Amino acid sequence: MAADPADKTGLLSGWKGAALAGVVGALIGGGVMMAASGSFVRSYLLEHPEVLPEAMERLRAREGSRVVTANRAAIETPYAGAWAGAKDGDVVLVEFFDYACTYCRRSNADVDRLLKEDPKLKVVWREWPVLGRDSEAAARASLAAAEAGKFRAFHDALYAAGRPTPDAVAAAQAAAGVAPPASPQAGDGELARNFQLANTLKASGTPTFVVGDRILQGAVGYEALKQAVAEARAGAKAG
Numbered sequence: 001m002a003a004d005p006a007d008k009t010g011l012l013s014g015w016k017g018a019a020l021a022g023v024v025g026a027l028i029g030g031g032v033m034m035a036a037s038g039s040f041v042r043s044y045l046l047e048h049p050e051v052l053p054e055a056m057e058r059l060r061a062r063e064g065s066r067v068v069t070a071n072r073a074a075i076e077t078p079y080a081g082a083w084a085g086a087k088d089g090d091v092v093l094v095e096f097f098d099y100a101c102t103y104c105r106r107s108n109a110d111v112d113r114l115l116k117e118d119p120k121l122k123v124v125w126r127e128w129p130v131l132g133r134d135s136e137a138a139a140r141a142s143l144a145a146a147e148a149g150k151f152r153a154f155h156d157a158l159y160a161a162g163r164p165t166p167d168a169v170a171a172a173q174a175a176a177g178v179a180p181p182a183s184p185q186a187g188d189g190e191l192a193r194n195f196q197l198a199n200t201l202k203a204s205g206t207p208t209f210v211v212g213d214r215i216l217q218g219a220v221g222y223e224a225l226k227q228a229v230a231e232a233r234a235g236a237k238a239g
Helices: 005-013 017-028 038-047 051-070 072-076 102-117 133-147 151-161 166-176 188-200 222-238
Strands: 083-085 091-097 121-127 208-211 214-217
Touching (some): 051 072, 072 121, 208 222, 214 222
Antiparallel strands (some): 208 214
């Protein structure tokens, strides 16, 4: 249901005029608006409240792009062998995931399809176990598989098994030919880094994808990921 324009008054009164001018200016692309007074911008938004969602989305995208740029090396550098595709890919797709997340499992096929179709793409997986103890144990086992150079074999086997129960993790380890982690604390450093990165990105849950300068939240699907890759590649060429 669309919001009542009258309800925007309280929200708008808490904003600074300059910030409002920047948001609306970003939306309509008018240099005049960037210099407009706060009262003019407030009047415009009260008369056209429908522009607010798009303006805020563009503002979030810009802020997200700045965060990604500032943390790109940490985001795109894989942990050991937790990556696939082109080693020096012209576009890097990063997925923050949890083995207990059904949406991550659903997205796995989309990522696999992209890797098969795009020889210049690099995919990096970042463990972000947010759904409980089984998720955390699976993440540590996955990191051990990455260290052994058998991440994909373990990754795909565990997703194929369904929920990351202890038995499923053990079966995936056997299928991939990897040993269990050396200790219950194995991978602490990497997991801490990934949680910090996800927090910096203001990720709302799994899966969260970072492609180029964009942050995509949730199981957005093959087409959206493919488009994000294409846009990142076009942006890199333009730059």
